[in-house]
Amino acid sequence: MKYAFFLGCTIPARAVNYEVSTRKIAPKLGIELVDIPDFTCCGFPVKSVDSFTTLVLAAKNIAIAEEKGLDIVTLCNGCVVTLAEADHELKHNEELKKKVNKQLKKIGREYKGTIQVKHLARVLYEDVGIEKIKQEVTFPLDDFKLAAHYGCHYFKPSLVYGRFDDPEFPNSLDELIEATGAPSINYETKTECCGGGILGISEDIALQMARVKLDDLKIENADALISICPFCSVMYDANQKSVEKKFETEYGIPVLYYTQILGLALGIPADELEFKRNRIKPKEILKRFDEKYGTVKAEE
Amino acid sequence: MAEKAIIVKDLDAGFKYRVTEEPGGEHLMKCYACGTCTASCPVRAIEESFNPRKIIRMAILGMKDEVLNSDFVWLCSTCYICQERCPQDVVITELMNALKNIAVKEGIIHPGYVAQASEIAKFGRLYEIDEFANKKREKMGLPILKSEGKDVQAIYKNTGADKYIGKSEEGK
Numbered sequence: 001m002k003y004a005f006f007l008g009c010t011i012p013a014r015a016v017n018y019e020v021s022t023r024k025i026a027p028k029l030g031i032e033l034v035d036i037p038d039f040t041c042c043g044f045p046v047k048s049v050d051s052f053t054t055l056v057l058a059a060k061n062i063a064i065a066e067e068k069g070l071d072i073v074t075l076c077n078g079c080v081v082t083l084a085e086a087d088h089e090l091k092h093n094e095e096l097k098k099k100v101n102k103q104l105k106k107i108g109r110e111y112k113g114t115i116q117v118k119h120l121a122r123v124l125y126e127d128v129g130i131e132k133i134k135q136e137v138t139f140p141l142d143d144f145k146l147a148a149h150y151g152c153h154y155f156k157p158s159l160v161y162g163r164f165d166d167p168e169f170p171n172s173l174d175e176l177i178e179a180t181g182a183p184s185i186n187y188e189t190k191t192e193c194c195g196g197g198i199l200g201i202s203e204d205i206a207l208q209m210a211r212v213k214l215d216d217l218k219i220e221n222a223d224a225l226i227s228i229c230p231f232c233s234v235m236y237d238a239n240q241k242s243v244e245k246k247f248e249t250e251y252g253i254p255v256l257y258y259t260q261i262l263g264l265a266l267g268i269p270a271d272e273l274e275f276k277r278n279r280i281k282p283k284e285i286l287k288r289f290d291e292k293y294g295t296v297k298a299e300e
Numbered sequence: 301m302a303e304k305a306i307i308v309k310d311l312d313a314g315f316k317y318r319v320t321e322e323p324g325g326e327h328l329m330k331c332y333a334c335g336t337c338t339a340s341c342p343v344r345a346i347e348e349s350f351n352p353r354k355i356i357r358m359a360i361l362g363m364k365d366e367v368l369n370s371d372f373v374w375l376c377s378t379c380y381i382c383q384e385r386c387p388q389d390v391v392i393t394e395l396m397n398a399l400k401n402i403a404v405k406e407g408i409i410h411p412g413y414v415a416q417a418s419e420i421a422k423f424g425r426l427y428e429i430d431e432f433a434n435k436k437r438e439k440m441g442l443p444i445l446k447s448e449g450k451d452v453q454a455i456y457k458n459t460g461a462d463k464y465i466g467k468s469e470e471g472k
Contacts, residue, residue, distance in 0.1 A: 009426035012437070012445055019442065035443045040424035040452055045416040046461065048374075048400045049409065051323055053461040060451065107454050156380035157393070167384045193342045197377035200412035205375065208346045 001127055003073035003118075004065040005033035006083070008230075009041050011075055014238070015230035017274035018075055021259035022120060024268050028136060029128045033073070038064050042079040043086070055096075056103045058086035059111040063104060072117045075259075077229035080119040081153035081160070087117050088160045119154055121228045121258060122164060125172040133179040138267045139293050140181025144285060146261065147185050147222040148173040149213070149236070151229035152193050176258060177226055180265035184226075189216040194235035210235040211243050214251045223285055224254040226261060233257070237279045254282035264289060269296045311362035318402065319359050325398030330388040331356045337382035337392050343375050350375040352382055352392055359399065368403040374410045376400075404464050417465040421456055423447040 011019050026033050043057030062083060065072045074080040090097045091113045101110055118126075124133065150170050158167040165172045170191065177184040195209025214236065217225055227233045237255035244250055256278060263273045270286050319325040337352035344350050350372045358367050367373065376396040383393040403409070419426055425447060429437070434444040456462040 007445070009420075012429055012433075012442075013427035016440070016442075020440065023442075037443075037446050040448075041420045041426055045413065045420065045426060047397060048413050049404050049417055049464055050459065050461045051397055051401055053455060053459045056455050056459060057452065060455065103455065103458055106458055107451050152377075152379040152381070157383055167380075191381075193377050193379035193381070195342075195377060197379070198343070198375055200416070201374045201410060202347075205343060205347050206377075209342055209377070212342070212345075 001030055001123070002032040002034060002070060003123065004036050004039075004068055004070040006036075006039055006042070006061065006065075006072050006074040006079055008074060008076040008079040010078075010230040010234070015075075015233060015257070015277075017277040018230055018233075018257040018259060020272075020274045021257055021263045021268075022075060024272060025259050025263050025266060028266050028268075029124070029132065031073075031123065031128065034068065034070060036064060036068065042074075042076075042082040044078040044082040047082070052099075054082065055086050055089065056100055058083050059090060059100045060104060060107065060109055062087055062115065062117065063109040063111045066112050066114050069115075071115045073120050073123050074117070075120050075228075076231065077119065077151040077153035078231055080117060081157075083117040085157070085160045087113070087115075119228065121154065121173055121176060122161075124176055124262075126164065130175050130179050133176070133262070137180055137265045139265050139289075139296065141261060141265050141289075142181040142183075143288060143292065144182045144223040145185050145221065146177050146182045147187055147217055147220065147225050148177055148190060149194075149225050149227050149229075149232055149255075150191060151227070151232040152191075154228060173226070173228060173258065177261075180262055182261070185220055185222055187216055187220045187222070189213045192216075194229075194232040196231040196235045199235065199239075206235065207239060207243050207246055210239060211247055214240065214243060214253060215249075217253050218251055222253060224256050224261070224282060226258050227255055228258050240280055252280060254278060254280045254285060256282060256285075264296075267296055306361065306363070312364040313362045315362045315364040315367075316360050318364075319395070319398060322398040322402055324391065324394030324401070327388075327390045328356065328359060328395060331360070331390045332388055333357060334387060336385050336387060337390075340381045340385050342379060342381070343377055347372075347375060352376075352396070355399070356390065356392070356395070367399060368406055368408055373399045373403055409464055414465055417456075417461070420449070421453050421462075421465065422449045424449045424452050 043054035047054040155165040174184040195206035199206040428447045429445045
């Protein structure tokens with residue numbers, strides 16, 4: 001399984017732990033990630049200004065992957081929704097495709113519509129498969145209560161994604177979490193929006209939105225929130241202290257990338273999974289993991 | 301204090317057509333005001349001024365200035381829950397985006413978006429990965445990344461987006 005690896009803007013700047021852990025787990029599951037230096041921003045932040053410009057920016061990136069004959073895999077929900085939405089529109093609207101290609105021609109590119117765009121979690125779910133992941137898990141995380149956070153753009157708008165997951169009751173990430181051996185808890189605010197989309201417009205409202213889920217997780221006594229989007233992690237991890245301060249409360253809930261906990265379960269040593277970069281330190285989880293399995297050493 | 305009455309002669313009856321011509325705004329007129337969007341909206345749950353049903357109604361009535369000049373058009377978090385649930389397929393998240401795009405064309409743009417779009421024109425990405433950051437990446441065994449805005453600048457210029465975002469900066 002070979003994919004064009006679309007890193008996006010936020011991951012190399014603010015979520016290197018997500019990038020590193022992804023690069024560690026990929027070869028263990030037969031995924032080859034091809035780095036493509038010419039990729040630029042997916043176009044997401046420009047959509048509010050001019051949606052056509054975003055379409056061209058997205059189509060440009062898709063065209064680059066098409067030239068290599070590779071499907072795109074992203075780690076960020078914002079990137080996947082922008083690229084997949086552009087791809088969906090252009091595959092279904094010949095006139096729009098002509099209009100976009102007129103723009104792309106000026107920079108020497110052409111969108112053809114020959115590839116697919118998927119989030120890594122969807123690749124793990126559909127292309128690698130739950131059974132294969134279960135087979136590869138050597139250190140089951142069965143002692144931990146984990147809470148799935150999908151993030152809105154991973155599965156919505158459902159039309160763009162061919163409804164691969166249910167827009168009201170998604171379960172792909174829950175199944176992925178359970179494949180590591182950990183129970184994925186059922187909680188009321190599972191599909192709640194993190195508020196990240198308006199952090200730059202109103203920090204006050206955005207933090208209040210993040211609070212909704214953090215309050216719920218505290219009641220549920222979750223060991224960690226499992227994220228698959230760097231922007232959701234900015235809200236729940238990087239801003240968790242701000243939410244605590246604003247509302248005079250305490251959470252201390254680690255927010256980990258799915259690839260980090262999958263890495264643990266696959267036997268990758270914890271210090272190679274960059275947990276030190278998570279803002280809320282998962283000390284308790286790593287301690288309990290060590291107590292159960294001993295410190296996992298690197299292979300060879 | 302009671303809300304100010306709507307003065308009919310101040311309404312722009314053609315505004316609804318302006319919205320339906322904007323990509324994403326095509327389905328505005330299908331709304332039958334059931335309020336499923338407002339009941340579902342996580343922003344509305346916190347901030348009462350963001351009320352999708354009301355915004356749609358205002359747009360249909362032709363309250364152009366009130367819609368475009370208000371803060372609330374910028375408050376949609378694009379979670380898509382209203383769009384998924386809308387029984388009339390108004391495609392509300394895209395409609396909210398269309399309203400923002402119209403506001404921008406009218407010269408109303410949130411400064412946050414100008415800043416973000418300008419960074420992308422400079423570096424091809426939202427955050428520059430400079431030499432120092434690339435050195436750190438190399439040390440970690442990660443591939444070095446380009447921060448080059450040439451293509452993005454050309455796209456902005458050709459689509460006309462640079463008019464709203466401000467002239468692309470000189471050089472890279």
